[in-house]
Amino acid sequence: MFFYDISRDLTTTPPYHGDRATSIIRVANIGMESHYNISEIHCNAHSATHIDAPMHSLRTGKDVSQLDLSIFYGECSVISIQGVLTGEHMDKILPYCKKRVLLHGDGKAFISSTAVDSLVNHGVLLVGTDADSIGADFEEEKVHYQLLRSDIVILENLNLSSIKDGVYLLNAFPIKITGCESAPCRAVLIEGEKAFIF
Numbered sequence: 001m002f003f004y005d006i007s008r009d010l011t012t013t014p015p016y017h018g019d020r021a022t023s024i025i026r027v028a029n030i031g032m033e034s035h036y037n038i039s040e041i042h043c044n045a046h047s048a049t050h051i052d053a054p055m056h057s058l059r060t061g062k063d064v065s066q067l068d069l070s071i072f073y074g075e076c077s078v079i080s081i082q083g084v085l086t087g088e089h090m091d092k093i094l095p096y097c098k099k100r101v102l103l104h105g106d107g108k109a110f111i112s113s114t115a116v117d118s119l120v121n122h123g124v125l126l127v128g129t130d131a132d133s134i135g136a137d138f139e140e141e142k143v144h145y146q147l148l149r150s151d152i153v154i155l156e157n158l159n160l161s162s163i164k165d166g167v168y169l170l171n172a173f174p175i176k177i178t179g180c181e182s183a184p185c186r187a188v189l190i191e192g193e194k195a196f197i198f
Contacts, residue, residue, distance in 0.1 A: 001190055001191065001192035002190070002191045002192055003188055003189075003190055004162070004163060004168075004188065004189040004190075004191065005159075005186070005187075005188055006049070006102075006158045006159050006160055006163060006187045006188065006189055007048065007049040007158070007159060007185070007186050007187045007188070008048040008049045008157050008158070008159050009048060010022050010041070010043060010047055010048045010184055011023075011024060013047065013048040013049075013157065015044065015047060016044070016046060016047075016132050016133070019044045019046065019047070020042075020043075020044060022041065022042065022043035022044070022047050022048070023041075023042045023043075024039050024040070024041055024042075025039065025040045025042065026038070026039050027039065027040055043184070045177070045180050045181065045182040045183055045184070046156070046182045047184060048157055048184055049155070049156070049157050049158055049159070049184065049185055049186075049187050050155075050156060050157060050174070050182050050183060050184045050185060051064060051067075051072070051153060051154070051155055051172070051174040051182060051183055051185050052134075052144065052148065052153070052154035052155075052156065052181070052182050053066070053067055053148070053153065053174075053180075053181055053182060053183075054148040054149070054151065055180075055181035056144060056148060056154075056181040056182055057141075057144045057145040057148045057149070058145075058148055058149060061148060061149075061181075063177070063178060063179055063180055063181060064174050064175075064176070064177055064180050064181065064182060064183040065176045065177060065178045065179075065180070067153060067174070069173060071100075071125050071126055071153050072126070072153075072170070072171065072172045072173045072174070072185070073169075073170065073171055073172075073173070074098070074099070074100060074125075074169070074170060075098040075099070075100065075167055075168070075169060075170070076098050076099075076100035076101065076102055076126075076128075076167070076168055076169070076170040076189070077096075077097035077098045077100070077101050077102070077165075077166070077167055078102045078104055078160065078163055078164070078165050078166060078167075078168060078189075079093060079097070079101065079102070079103055079104065079165055080104045080105065080165050081103055081104070081105050081109050082105040082106065082108050082109060083105070083108065083109075083110070084110045084111065084112050084136050085103070085109075085110070085111045085112065085115050086112050086114050086115055087112070087114035087115050087116075087117055087118045088114075089115065090111070090115045090118035090119060090122075091118050094118060094119070094122040094124070095122070097122070097124075098167060099123055099124055099125045099126075100124070100125055100126040100127075100128075100170050101119075101124055101126070101127050101128070102127075102128040102129070102130075102155070102158060102160065102170070103127070103128065103129045103130065103131075104130055104160040104163060104165070105129070105130060105131065106130065106161075107130055107131050107132070108131060109129045109130055109131050110129065110131060110133070110134065110135055110136040110143075111127065111129075111134060111135065111143060112135075112136070112139065112143070113135075113139050113142050113143055113146055116143065116146040116147055116150065116152075119147070119150075119152055120150045120152070124152055125152065125153065126152065126153045126154075126155055126170075126172075127147065127152055127153075127154060127155070128154070128155030128156065128158055128172075128187075129155075129156055129157075129158065130157070130158045130159065130160045130161075131156070131157070132156060132157050133156060134147065134154050134156055155172055155185070155187065158187060163189065166191075168189040168190060168191050169189065169190040169191075170187070170188075170189060170190075171186075171187070171188045171189075171190065172185050172186075172187040172188070173185055173186075
């Protein structure tokens with residue numbers, strides 16, 4: 001089996017425009033006063049590779065700790081695209097895809113609001129992108145709202161630079177944070193004959 005780390009680093013990934021950069025503060029060092037190195041991490045919940053839960057766009061939506069963990073583990077399809085996928089595009093692509101879809105577009109892979117209905121109709125559980133947002137600037141808020149209202153989880157800011165199109169086993173469990181709308185995750189793709197034996 002082959003394991004591909006498709007996560008971006010929490011400390012080196014540029015923050016989403018307007019967000020604070022992640023920082024690590026060392027509060028204890030091994031030496032005369034401590035037997036341990038101890039650090040504090042200060043970051044936005046949407047830093048680097050992360051999961052968006054319904055609470056991100058819905059007042060009464062589930063937080064990241066309430067999501068069904070089975071969503072984050074299972075077969076996925078990686079598709080290369082650049083630009084904004086419409087519903088018409090999705091209707092042509094999704095019959096050949098698994099229920100988890102990752103869009104590979106060198107940081108420029110987005111979906112439009114018309115694509116969401118197609119994702120819902122095909123029973124997609126999770127949609128991911130290597131861009132820092134699943135929606136293009138002109139309708140980013142609308143796309144998030146439609147996806148999360150439809151219980152389609154969003155996985156953003158992936159590193160798919162070395163990944164070929166195809167079917168993989170996805171592992172992308174978010175950190176458990178009660179009351180939070182998002183959480184960083186370590187996203188990994190597994191490829192190989194034994195990868196799909198459960």
